[in-house]
Amino acid sequence: METLAANSADLAGDRSVIARAEAVSAAVAAASDEIERSRRLPPALLDKLHEAELFRLLLPRSSNGIETDPVTFFHVIEAIARADGSTAWCLSQAGGCAMSAAYLDLPVARAIFGNDPRAVLAWGPGPKVKAIECDGGYKVTGVWAFASGGRHASWLGAHCPIFKADGSSKLEANGVPEERTMLVRAEDVEWTDIWNTVGLRGTASDQFALNDFFVRSDHSITREFDRECRESGPLYRMGSGTCYQVGFAGVACGIARGALDCFVDVARNKVARGTKSPLRENAVVQSGLAQAEVNLRAARGFVLQSMADIWKHLCAGASITVEQRITVRMAATHAIHKAREAVDFAYNAAGATAIFENHPLERRFRDIHTVTQQLQGQIRHFETVGAWMMGVEADLTFV
Numbered sequence: 001m002e003t004l005a006a007n008s009a010d011l012a013g014d015r016s017v018i019a020r021a022e023a024v025s026a027a028v029a030a031a032s033d034e035i036e037r038s039r040r041l042p043p044a045l046l047d048k049l050h051e052a053e054l055f056r057l058l059l060p061r062s063s064n065g066i067e068t069d070p071v072t073f074f075h076v077i078e079a080i081a082r083a084d085g086s087t088a089w090c091l092s093q094a095g096g097c098a099m100s101a102a103y104l105d106l107p108v109a110r111a112i113f114g115n116d117p118r119a120v121l122a123w124g125p126g127p128k129v130k131a132i133e134c135d136g137g138y139k140v141t142g143v144w145a146f147a148s149g150g151r152h153a154s155w156l157g158a159h160c161p162i163f164k165a166d167g168s169s170k171l172e173a174n175g176v177p178e179e180r181t182m183l184v185r186a187e188d189v190e191w192t193d194i195w196n197t198v199g200l201r202g203t204a205s206d207q208f209a210l211n212d213f214f215v216r217s218d219h220s221i222t223r224e225f226d227r228e229c230r231e232s233g234p235l236y237r238m239g240s241g242t243c244y245q246v247g248f249a250g251v252a253c254g255i256a257r258g259a260l261d262c263f264v265d266v267a268r269n270k271v272a273r274g275t276k277s278p279l280r281e282n283a284v285v286q287s288g289l290a291q292a293e294v295n296l297r298a299a300r301g302f303v304l305q306s307m308a309d310i311w312k313h314l315c316a317g318a319s320i321t322v323e324q325r326i327t328v329r330m331a332a333t334h335a336i337h338k339a340r341e342a343v344d345f346a347y348n349a350a351g352a353t354a355i356f357e358n359h360p361l362e363r364r365f366r367d368i369h370t371v372t373q374q375l376q377g378q379i380r381h382f383e384t385v386g387a388w389m390m391g392v393e394a395d396l397t398f399v
Contacts, residue, residue, distance in 0.1 A: 081254020086202030
């Protein structure tokens with residue numbers, strides 16, 4: 001009984017933080033049309049999110065963050081995603097980025113995050129970028145895209161391979177090119193609006209550029225969570241990669257939860273053309289809803305139970321293992337795709353009702369299919385997991 005009670009407590013997470021997210025979710029839902037139309041999170045909603053400190057969930061306490069656990073993080077992101085997928089995506093991305101404070105010198109971390117209650121860091125990949133070593137830091141040039149939440153961020157991260165002053169690539173001890181993420185103020189970049197997408201329109205995941213821009217050495221970090229880490233808490237012994245997986249699974253599950261709830265409301269009253277009874281009395285619909293519900297709950301439960309077990313291990317003083325990272329990777333990817341299946345059921349079963357612009361099912365259908373196209377939702381992660389399980393050499397970059 002003690003084990004069951006402990007597991008239940010772990011799965012519940014920090015209720016006070018979750019309650020804050022649930023309290024603000026009505027404002028998120030009310031802003032969803034504006035978010036979709038403007039492709040931005042509106043200022044009034046950003047004020048509420050900052051008041052609830054939802055951008056500081058994974059920020060260290062030493063930088064005035066909440067430093068919550070990943071189970072709570074999942075619940076918060078899921079609660080927001082039920083109201084709006086774009087808002088939840090921005091919060092999930094910002095949460096992982098805020099973990100950067102654990103790898104910065106404390107005075108720098110406090111200057112960037114701790115002294116600014118509205119600090120937000122955003123970043124995205126850039127294939128043709130470089131940072132050249134110079135006196136005191138780096139000269140950074142390139143273009144980065146998919147910077148989710150960048151339009152309301154105070155800082156941006158420019159991930160770069162490092163080059164020596166003579167132009168040659170700087171290598172790690174194992175011969176792999178060295179890479180670091182450069183932190184720059186948002187006002188120092190040049191923006192290009194590229195975010196005209198099928199779904200998740202409000203993330204404003206636009207493109208930014210730098211040209212021969214100087215970045216101090218102490219404003220750069222490594223993405224390797226087990227190097228240069230200053231914080232001793234269990235959260236920073238698992239790394240942002242795992243938190244991204246948990247968070248974006250929460251986005252998908254929240255979108256699916258909202259879709260199924262919406263569908264039940266539709267099914268209670270809709271009488272499809274050529275029929276005499278409401279959808280809710282159709283046996284095929286009843287069976288489909290039950291299967292979508294159980295598959296979503298099971299996939300969600302796998303994420304939460306796995307993460308709760310790993311969190312106990314981390315709280316005991318250990319660091320996350322490759323096997324545990326593999327478990328989170330497969331659980332998160334599985335949850336994203338079971339969430340997509342649940343939304344597909346709701347959209348298809350609702351018929352023509354769901355095809356109209358700004359109908360909650362239409363938006364959730366577009367949002368969930370955008371989630372599965374993004375890095376965290378790609379089906380190729382199962383290949384990595386399967387290869388590792390069978391002892392085949394596997395690229396663990398995204399594990």
